[in-house]
Amino acid sequence: MRRMVLTCLAATATSLVALANVHAQEKEPLRLIRTIPMPNVKGRIDHMDVDVKGMRLFVAGLENGSVEVVDLRAGKWVRSILGFQKPQGIAYVESLNKVFVASGDDGMLRVFRGDTLELLDSIKLDLGPNRVAYDPHTKLLYVGYGGKDAGKDYGEVGVIEAKTEKHIGDIKVDGHPGELLLDQSGKTLFVFVSATNKVQVVDTNKREVVSTWPVSSQRNGDGAFDERTHRLFVGTRTPPRMLVVDSQTGKEIANLATVEGMDGVYFDAVHKRISVSGGRGFDAGYVFCYQQKDSDHYETIGKISTRPGAGTSFWSPELNRYYVAGPAHDNEQAAILVFEPVS
């Protein structure tokens, strides 16, 4: 009899789980509101940035050797800037009317006029320029490069004076830098070194590493920062985890499963949610969404299907939109998937 009761309880529990799952699917944390095709863009797509006023999205067509420009107002692809070798990081700086594009395979940081997109300047670094981060206070742009890509056992973060387009310094780090996250004051820069599974903390005044923190999983390529609660969100690929790390001490606070082929981590401070996109190298893409219940507690609230191979994404708090880059596959054109957070 007791067994039967237990069985009934288990069966009820199972149905409750099933119900909960169905319910969860009915109310996803992100809603796809638009799909913007990008014709002729082949291969892997890398990072993005947005021109909030002009409603333009700049997209690095990494394997296509292009920067794609998308009109977000019209929901249309506008043009390609061609001729890059492995374009990766993009920064649009409205106050200077400039777009900076880092190219890994020719070691260049190129500068374009923001409105007309004509080429203004090319700054030669070493091989491997990847992510970029702009500090509006000092008008300095940080560019990660070097490391294994340049045949070196260390990586560098180049310091560029955005106004004059001068390469004025370098910060030596452990290996090829992945994600770069600046705090609001511009005084602290978090550099993700995926090759050594570390986060390095840079004092930007001293231009040197002041702390190095190991992370508990491997290949920490991407991340986001919630400065208010002092939390770093670190995406790792092996295994696929989303780690929550105290940005003052490096201590791991939480460790959650995330998507395979992770390539984009963003924090939505309004909804207090973390979105992790992934699918790079995989036949399916998803965004995993997490709710920040408080600074120490996180819950997975959705796994939203995107597209095969869709690794990278971009969150614009100003536009309240989350963009996922879907590469071309089979007979489908590359596209930007536009999501709106659901409260």
Add this chain to the structure above:
Amino acid sequence: MKRLLGFSVVALAGLYVLSTQVNAQKSSAPPATRPLVLTEAIPLEGVKGRIDHFGSAGNRLFVSALGNNTVEVIDISARIVVHTVTGIPNPQGVVFSSEANRLFAASSKGKLYIYDGTSFDLIKEIDFHSDVDNLRYDAVNKRVYVGYGEDNTGAIGAVDATTNERLDEEYKLGAHPESFQLEASGPNIYANLPDLKQIAVINRSTHAISRWALTLQMNFPMALDEADHRLFVGARAPARLAVFDTTSGHMIAALPCVQDTDDLYYDAARKRIYVAGGEGFINVFQQKDADHYQLLSKIPSALGARTGGYFGKGRKGADRFYLAVPARGGRSAEVRIYTVQD
């Protein structure tokens, strides 16, 4: 409400067990010495009974839920069950043909079921009359090899994956074949015949069948290292990992191994053998060279977790070992994910 509370406690307890296991592994040794690290578990809610073999295609994992009469389709990126194929009595072997976009599932009740690889609609049933068990897919010839039958009817048959028709190609073995492996660089099929205490070597070109007599009994799982001409066989009585030279049929080594094994995989990149056993461990063996083997790690898993899946490195280096843990006590069945490390 009381029920809900009870359930939450169970769920929390489950999570706690999982997290303590993950933590226990974390603190036990530096990462370099751990070949498999438990990193996640995908719950298979409501899946009852024994879980049999695994299949894989691209992003999807196919799990034969034998005791549940279903094949569970898992998306490995999201780690969610995306489809449940129902209506297969006691499914065992499962293979996917990407070329034909078909899922093949073997039923111990005697039929082979063929499904559309997208909708999972049933396309065809082929009646082999008795115990259809292990399946292997030959992608070059787009052919599914089917182990079936008992005693006198025991054989390996073949089905054309593009036409879904049973072929004349058939190898009578005189016993039910357990795991078998197809050579890619040669014509041979190696098949475990535990009822005869033999391994059969079938030449697909000449149709000749030779047999190796075994000193070990209950030889169930099998994997092939073609480059080194080695065949790995899991025996249950006594529990051994046996290594055979495929050029001579000689047993090169026999190492004590986890009990009650039903799946065994060879990791050619790391020269390792993974053996899942219902005793409650995964054994990892290191192949030092073709003739020398050593137990590298004995990883506690769960009672009854005797089947698993290892399909090599994914395109982006994602390297996972999957282990089926059947439902037990108040906990639901799950597929555990172990990250494979150098």
